[in-house]
Amino acid sequence: MSNASGRPRPQSATPRAARPAPIVPFWCGGVSAMTAVCFTHPIDTIKVHLQTSTTHTRALTAAQRIVHEAGILGLYTGLSAALLRQGTYTMARFATYDVAKDRLIASQQLPTPMTLLLAALLSGAAGGLIGNPAEILNVRMQNDRALPPHLRRNYKNALDGLVTMLRTEGWRSLAIGVGPSVLRATLASASQFVSYDVFKRRLLEGGLEDSTGVHFAASFAAGLVATTVCSPADVIKSRSMAALRGGQAGGGRAPSLWATCLEIYRHEGPRAFFKGWLPSYVRLCPQLVITFVIYEKLRKSYFARYK
Numbered sequence: 330m331s332n333a334s335g336r337p338r339p340q341s342a343t344p345r346a347a348r349p350a351p352i353v354p355f356w357c358g359g360v361s362a363m364t365a366v367c368f369t370h371p372i373d374t375i376k377v378h379l380q381t382s383t384t385h386t387r388a389l390t391a392a393q394r395i396v397h398e399a400g401i402l403g404l405y406t407g408l409s410a411a412l413l414r415q416g417t418y419t420m421a422r423f424a425t426y427d428v429a430k431d432r433l434i435a436s437q438q439l440p441t442p443m444t445l446l447l448a449a450l451l452s453g454a455a456g457g458l459i460g461n462p463a464e465i466l467n468v469r470m471q472n473d474r475a476l477p478p479h480l481r482r483n484y485k486n487a488l489d490g491l492v493t494m495l496r497t498e499g500w501r502s503l504a505i506g507v508g509p510s511v512l513r514a515t516l517a518s519a520s521q522f523v524s525y526d527v528f529k530r531r532l533l534e535g536g537l538e539d540s541t542g543v544h545f546a547a548s549f550a551a552g553l554v555a556t557t558v559c560s561p562a563d564v565i566k567s568r569s570m571a572a573l574r575g576g577q578a579g580g581g582r583a584p585s586l587w588a589t590c591l592e593i594y595r596h597e598g599p600r601a602f603f604k605g606w607l608p609s610y611v612r613l614c615p616q617l618v619i620t621f622v623i624y625e626k627l628r629k630s631y632f633a634r635y636k
Contacts, residue, residue: 357627358423358620362415365619370411371404372612377471379605380567383597388608398474407470409487414467418460422518423624426452445526449518457514462503464510466490468570506569508586513562520555525621541622548621552614560609561602565589 366373371392378391395403429448434440466487473481484490494502528547537543569589593601 353423353427353624353628354631355424355427356420357624357631359416359420361423361620361623361627362419362616363412364623365616366411366415367408368619369612369616370408372608373411374404374406374471376605376608376612377468377567377571378475379608380564381468381472381475381571382604388605395474403474406474407467407487410463410466410470410484410490413487414460414463417463418456418514419620421459422452422456422514422522424452425455426518426522440526442523442527445523446519449522450515452522453515453518454511456518457511458507460514461505461507461510462491462494463487464566465494465503465505465570468567472567472571506566509562509566509569509589512586513559513566516559516562517555520558521551521617524554525551525617541625544622544625545618548617549614551621552610552617555617556606556610556613560604560606563609564593564602564604568593 374395375388375391378395379386379388382391392404395406399406426448429451430440430445433444433448466484469482470484470487470490473483476482482490482493484493525547528550529543532543532546533539565586569586
């Protein structure tokens with residue numbers, strides 16, 4: 330038996346009315362996403378190269394250049410930062426979304442799309458703020474090979490990058506690109522979580538059982554929606570975080586959100602805001618499928634104790 334938010338009600342031989350319905354543990358989303366990123370990181374590396382490039386480059390060309398310069402392991406550049414990002418950014422989004430949805434949904438009311446949207450917006454804002462430092466490291470480490478040798482940052486790993494950023498650029502460096510990062514995280518949460526929940530509900534209402542197949546189909550469709558909605562903010566975020574301030578790797582002020590948008594539009598046109606759409610979807614689709622399937626498994630395993 331489930332309550333309105335889809336979580337099972339506690340059942341036992343003796344009544345325990347005071348025992349509240351459980352909320353998904355905060356770490357489930359982070360563990361799911363960290364597992365998924367191990368499979369999808371090479372595609373994300375190619376996507377960042379495309380988004381930070383000011384010339385028209387094909388995904389295959391970018392991949393060949395990366396492999397030629399750094400070998401096959403070059404596609405995994407910045408993996409430590411990507412894992413840190415998923416362990417902060419995605420975990421914060423999932424945890425906030427579950428808690429917000431639980432608080433916003435009445436005890437006997439089905440969640441409406443607007444309720445889900447509000448919960449997703451709150452989760453996106455939290456994820457964007459908490460995960461911004463790891464997002465900067467992820468973009469910088471993936472884009473480092475695209476820079477001239479004398480301008481490369483050469484972070485050894487995420488921890489080394491974080492220490493170097495604080496030492497050379499100060500605490501304010503952790504907020505570089507926070508505007509587009511929060512915007513992108515908000516759009517991502519709204520498009521991913523809401524569309525996933527809506528698609529999943531429609532499939533269940535159509536007579537299908539709550540199974541891995543339903544989770545796969547709902548996350549596949551959610552990836553299509555999320556990629557299109559998030560692409561402009563994702564390009565702006567990548568450009569802002571990868572930019573060389575003061576003409577060198579570190580120092581100077583970051584370009585404003587408006588200045589970055591205007592520069593892209595003036596020099597490359599509106600299509601530039603959708604650069605890397607295909608590798609973004611190719612990455613996001615399996616990312617969401619793996620994340621949501623593992624998340625649902627962890628959720629069901631946790632809730633099984635309350636049946």
